[in-house]
Amino acid sequence: MAELVLDCITKRYGGTAVVDALSLSLPSGKLLTLLGPSGCGKSTTLRIIAGLTPADSGRVHLGGRDVTALKARARNVGMVFQSLALFPHMSAADNIAFPLRVEGVSGRDRDRRVGKALDLVRMGGFARRYPDQLSGGQRQRVALARAIISNPGVLLLDEPFSALDRRLRDEMQEELRSLVGRLGITTVFVTHDQEEAIRLSDLVAVMRAGRIEQLAGPRVVYNAPRTPFVADFMGSVNFVEAEIANLAGDQVTVRLGQSAFAVPRPTDLDGAPDLGVLINVRPERVTLADTPPAAGPALAGTVTNRVFDGAFVTYTVRLSERPERSWIIRRLSSEGPATASDAVWLTWPADATQVMVSHANRSSNSR
Amino acid sequence: MPVRVSFLLLPAFAVLLLLLALPLLILLASSVDSSRQPGPLAFDFTLRHYGEVFYDSYYLEMLARTVKLSAIVTALCLVVGYVLAVALWIAGPRQRVYLMLIVVAPLLVSVVARTYGWMLILGERGLINTSLLSLGLIETPLRMLFTDGAIVLGLVHLLTAFAVLSIHASLEKIDWEIVEAAVVAGAGPLRIFAAILLPLSLPGLAVGATLVFSLAMSAYITPALMGGNLSAMATLIYQKFMVSFDWNGGAVLAVVLLLAALIGVLFIVMVAMAFGRPRTPREGAA
Amino acid sequence: MSRGLFAWVSTLLQVWLLLPLAAIVYASVATDAVPVFPPTGITLHWYAAAYDVGSFRRGLEISLIVACLSTVLAMPVGLTAALALARWQSPWRAPIETALMAPIFVPGLVIGIALMMAVAASGLDIGFGRLILGHTLMIFPYIARTTYASLAVQDASLEEAARTMGAGEFRIVWSVQLPLARPGIVAGTIFAFIMSFDDVPVALFLADARTTTLPLAVLSYLEYNFDPAVAAVSAAQVIFTFFAAVLLERLFGLKRLWGAGNG
Ligand SMILES: Nc1ncnc2c1ncn2[C@@H]1O[C@H](COP(=O)(O)OP(=O)(O)O)[C@@H](O)[C@H]1O
Ligand SMILES: [Mg+2]
Numbered sequence: 001m002a003e004l005v006l007d008c009i010t011k012r013y014g015g016t017a018v019v020d021a022l023s024l025s026l027p028s029g030k031l032l033t034l035l036g037p038s039g040c041g042k043s044t045t046l047r048i049i050a051g052l053t054p055a056d057s058g059r060v061h062l063g064g065r066d067v068t069a070l071k072a073r074a075r076n077v078g079m080v081f082q083s084l085a086l087f088p089h090m091s092a093a094d095n096i097a098f099p100l101r102v103e104g105v106s107g108r109d110r111d112r113r114v115g116k117a118l119d120l121v122r123m124g125g126f127a128r129r130y131p132d133q134l135s136g137g138q139r140q141r142v143a144l145a146r147a148i149i150s151n152p153g154v155l156l157l158d159e160p161f162s163a164l165d166r167r168l169r170d171e172m173q174e175e176l177r178s179l180v181g182r183l184g185i186t187t188v189f190v191t192h193d194q195e196e197a198i199r200l201s202d203l204v205a206v207m208r209a210g211r212i213e214q215l216a217g218p219r220v221v222y223n224a225p226r227t228p229f230v231a232d233f234m235g236s237v238n239f240v241e242a243e244i245a246n247l248a249g250d251q252v253t254v255r256l257g258q259s260a261f262a263v264p265r266p267t268d269l270d271g272a273p274d275l276g277v278l279i280n281v282r283p284e285r286v287t288l289a290d291t292p293p294a295a296g297p298a299l300a301g302t303v304t305n306r307v308f309d310g311a312f313v314t315y316t317v318r319l320s321e322r323p324e325r326s327w328i329i330r331r332l333s334s335e336g337p338a339t340a341s342d343a344v345w346l347t348w349p350a351d352a353t354q355v356m357v358s359h360a361n362r363s364s365n366s367r
Numbered sequence: 368m369p370v371r372v373s374f375l376l377l378p379a380f381a382v383l384l385l386l387l388a389l390p391l392l393i394l395l396a397s398s399v400d401s402s403r404q405p406g407p408l409a410f411d412f413t414l415r416h417y418g419e420v421f422y423d424s425y426y427l428e429m430l431a432r433t434v435k436l437s438a439i440v441t442a443l444c445l446v447v448g449y450v451l452a453v454a455l456w457i458a459g460p461r462q463r464v465y466l467m468l469i470v471v472a473p474l475l476v477s478v479v480a481r482t483y484g485w486m487l488i489l490g491e492r493g494l495i496n497t498s499l500l501s502l503g504l505i506e507t508p509l510r511m512l513f514t515d516g517a518i519v520l521g522l523v524h525l526l527t528a529f530a531v532l533s534i535h536a537s538l539e540k541i542d543w544e545i546v547e548a549a550v551v552a553g554a555g556p557l558r559i560f561a562a563i564l565l566p567l568s569l570p571g572l573a574v575g576a577t578l579v580f581s582l583a584m585s586a587y588i589t590p591a592l593m594g595g596n597l598s599a600m601a602t603l604i605y606q607k608f609m610v611s612f613d614w615n616g617g618a619v620l621a622v623v624l625l626l627a628a629l630i631g632v633l634f635i636v637m638v639a640m641a642f643g644r645p646r647t648p649r650e651g652a653a
Numbered sequence: 654m655s656r657g658l659f660a661w662v663s664t665l666l667q668v669w670l671l672l673p674l675a676a677i678v679y680a681s682v683a684t685d686a687v688p689v690f691p692p693t694g695i696t697l698h699w700y701a702a703a704y705d706v707g708s709f710r711r712g713l714e715i716s717l718i719v720a721c722l723s724t725v726l727a728m729p730v731g732l733t734a735a736l737a738l739a740r741w742q743s744p745w746r747a748p749i750e751t752a753l754m755a756p757i758f759v760p761g762l763v764i765g766i767a768l769m770m771a772v773a774a775s776g777l778d779i780g781f782g783r784l785i786l787g788h789t790l791m792i793f794p795y796i797a798r799t800t801y802a803s804l805a806v807q808d809a810s811l812e813e814a815a816r817t818m819g820a821g822e823f824r825i826v827w828s829v830q831l832p833l834a835r836p837g838i839v840a841g842t843i844f845a846f847i848m849s850f851d852d853v854p855v856a857l858f859l860a861d862a863r864t865t866t867l868p869l870a871v872l873s874y875l876e877y878n879f880d881p882a883v884a885a886v887s888a889a890q891v892i893f894t895f896f897a898a899v900l901l902e903r904l905f906g907l908k909r910l911w912g913a914g915n916g
Contacts, residue, residue, distance in 0.1 A: 052550065072551055073554060075551075076553070079548065081544040081548060083544045086548075087545060087549075098552055101562075102552055102553040146548075150552070373737070375736050375740075376733070376734060378733050379731070379734035379793065382730050383752065383753070383755065383756075386771075386786055387790055389771060391763070391767045393770050393774050394767045404770065405770065407774060408774060450659070450662055450663055451663060451667070454659075467902065467907045468902060469667045469671060470670065471898065471907050471908075472670060473673075475894045476674065476851065476887070477850075477868040477871075477890065478851075478868070480868075480886075482673075483673075483677065483871075483875065483884070484672070484673025484674055484676045484677045485673045486879075487673070487679075487680050487688055488672060490879075492687045493688075494689070497687070497689045524673070527670070532908055556655065582760060585760035585762045586762075587762055587854070588854060588857070604766070605762070605857065608769070608858070609857070614770065614773075618770065621762075625763065
């Protein structure tokens with residue numbers, strides 16, 4: 001059952017649609033990440049779910065109920081803010097108890113639940129500390145405990161870990177993952193960090209300019225980005241233009257220069273033959289060779305740079321057909337020098353090819 | 368470098384020393400010096416002037432009355448000031464400019480013009496009375512001017528700006544996300560005010576209260592014009608100096624008023640500290 | 654309290670703050686000698702009547718002279734203090750800043766009495782100078798505060814850049830720092846001028862028969878008269894002040910002038 005449903009939400013600020021006809025549906029107990037560059041409307045979307053910002057149009061459903069007209073205070077959501085927003089004049093325990101006080105949960109019951117929540121975030125010994133007496137990670141835990149204490153329908157987190165150093169961030173991600181999993185809370189997590197999104201999520205929604213560009217599991221988003229933007233955002237670098245030679249069943253034949261090869265058809269790709277597409281290959285899937293392969297995808301190029309960094313050698317190769325494009329290829333350094341000369345052939349398994357409709361052909365993404 | 372910097376401070380310190388510190392010292396000395404003022408100091412300590420002034424309980428009653436009025440004015444200024452400070456805090460940038468102009472407007476016109484404005488409204492033949500009379504709602508003019516209520520009204524009107532600005536300075540430091548966190552937790556406006564805003568703006572309230580209280584204690588033109596014969600300590604001080612030319616008595620009253628204001632300010636600070644965040648945190652759960 | 658109720662209360666309070674000022678302007682243009690509502694007619698007669706009151710004309714002249722002279726005196730005092738504060742990195746800066754602001758928070762009554770007694774004790778007859786000195790003391794902190802605030806936001810590297818180009822101390826101040834601080838200086842000067850021009854509490858102790866400023870003239874006029882000539886004078890002041898306040902807000906921001914909370 002879908003716990004959270006957004007139905008065609010639009011929000012404009014001064015004429016620009018910051019959230020643009022956005023729809024999504026999140027099953028109960030799942031963790032969804034809104035991933036996208038700064039300013040793409042992630043926070044605004046989250047605030048619309050919480051009821052802190054009214055949407056111009058569209059509906060919000062929580063737990064099967066239309067809450068669009070409901071005020072934020074009545075929506076029973078938990079939220080961790082980017083600044084954490086702990087009450088500086090209250091101890092950790094009082095911070096966590098606040099939602100219960102509001103609910104009118106009385107003394108003993110409240111103390112018991114606060115104690116449990118403190119233990120849950122491993123803060124049992126810090127109940128009486130004030131926020132300014134806690135470390136960054138401890139403050140995170142208190143904010144998290146405060147957000148979940150009243151069993152919210154959804155938990156919303158707005159880049160909560162962006163201010164933490166790397167090690168602490170990894171630790172907190174792990175903890176959030178396990179906590180949310182144990183409690184089975186439906187969660188929406190906002191971040192601009194693709195690595196964080198992939199590690200945490202059941203589902204990733206890659207956002208761009210107020211729209212969802214792709215909504216899928218983290219593996220799919222990483223390995224089969226639907227658009228060049230998503231691929232780019234997931235850290236892809238090796239793009240080249242190609243054409244669709246043939247569409248048949250669940251296979252498509254891609255023509256790239258002299259070579260043609262079949263790959264699995266992406267779910268949303270349809271259109272006429274000769275459609276221009278963009279293909280992408282992950283750096284670790286490409287091999288370098290001195291001679292063109294007998295079959296399969298291949299591109300000719302010139303090595304312009306080699307960087308040895310321990311386990312890997314990273315090559316930069318300028319494509320002969322399209323000198324404006326360079327590919328990055330990463331090989332294990334133990335494999336030895338890949339080529340004798342600077343003139344090389346790039347090859348890869350046909351199934352490593354990610355096929356995306358290029359911008360020029362996507363009506364929905366006309367800039 | 369520091370030598371040159373202190374050189375730059377010289378004019379200001381000279382002004383502060385010669386025109387403020389030294390005169391204050393002379394005022395203080397005159398109240399305990401055996402000389403008759405105005406005139407050179409005799410440098411001979413005596414409490415005679417204090418005895419002369421407080422021989423009669425009139426001035427003590429007057430002091431008590433002034434403290435009472437100032438306390439009422441302070442309380443009202445804090446309430447009114449809080450509402451306007453919050454309005455200022457949540458206003459959009461454009462609206463904020465207008466609001467700020469309105470709040471400081473009473474401070475920018477002379478006390479004479481401001482009080483005259485109130486006279487036009489509240490006077491026996493003022494706008495309220497003439498309107499009510501012509502509507503037949505009353506038969507004889509209401510007495511609104513020359514009452515304690517008028518004094519309080521005039522002072523609150525003048526001093527509210529100080530409360531607004533102090534409280535607003537405190538509110539501005541509160542991260543708006545903290546308020547939103549309370550909203551998401553289900554808190555309504557009253558709880559947000561009582562549990563979040565009030566404790567966090569306590570420093571601003573305290574600063575505002577001390578400013579308003581000390582300025583109310585020493586206000587003398589507004590009480591004189593709006594209160595008529597009912598007056599306040601500061602008005603009596605003015606009369607001692609400028610009407611009865613009893614400078615020693617005036618100096619005594621001025622010192623007493625300053626002391627009373629100081630005690631009031633200390634009291635406010637202590638109250639604020641008592642309500643502030645406890646040094647030893649309260650017992651929580653766990 | 655709901656949002657709607659709050660908005661109503663806040664609006665009412667704003668109306669209340671402006672009420673006496675509005676009454677003044679209203680009385681100054683209503684025909685009636687005793688203002689009634691609605692007015693019998695609209696007239697500018699009272700402005701002419703106010704101009705005909707000799708003590709008002711004389712008071713205006715004196716107020717302008719006093720405000721100009723004390724502003725001119727306060728200017729170097731405030732500017733040097735601001736420059737010192739802006740350049741001094743020391744734990745003493747905060748207490749010194751507070752000390753410099755003392756005249757803003759010491760009540761006019763106390764400034765007036767103390768200065769009057771001090772001048773008397775000194776045995777000097779400085780006449781006109783007494784009031785000017787009082788106002789200089791009273792207003793220089795405003796100039797210091799606005800200038801300092803403008804200097805404090807200046808990029809320190811500018812000063813260093815000028816220094817590396819071989820600029821002397823004086824040249825840095827004169828052709829780099831002060832021009833950049835101009836909005837603050839202008840705002841402080843305007844405000845200082847208004848504070849002197851409007852002052853009654855200090856002037857009541859320090860003025861004499863020859864230095865009856867406009868507010869004092871109005872005050873003594875009010876003892877025996879209650880006609881809208883006073884409204885006209887006051888309205889002119891309200892209107893003038895309103896435009897000055899708008900200018901100040903544009904230049905500097907009104908709330909920084911008092912800066913309550915850190916003063
Ligand atoms: N209250 C607001 N008023 C005007 N513009 C806003 C407001 N809030 C957000 N925006 C604009 O909306 C866009 C999206 O903001 P946001 O949702 O915070 O992005 P993100 O969280 O993805 O970085 C930004 O361009 C931002 O400037
Ligand atoms: Mg954001």
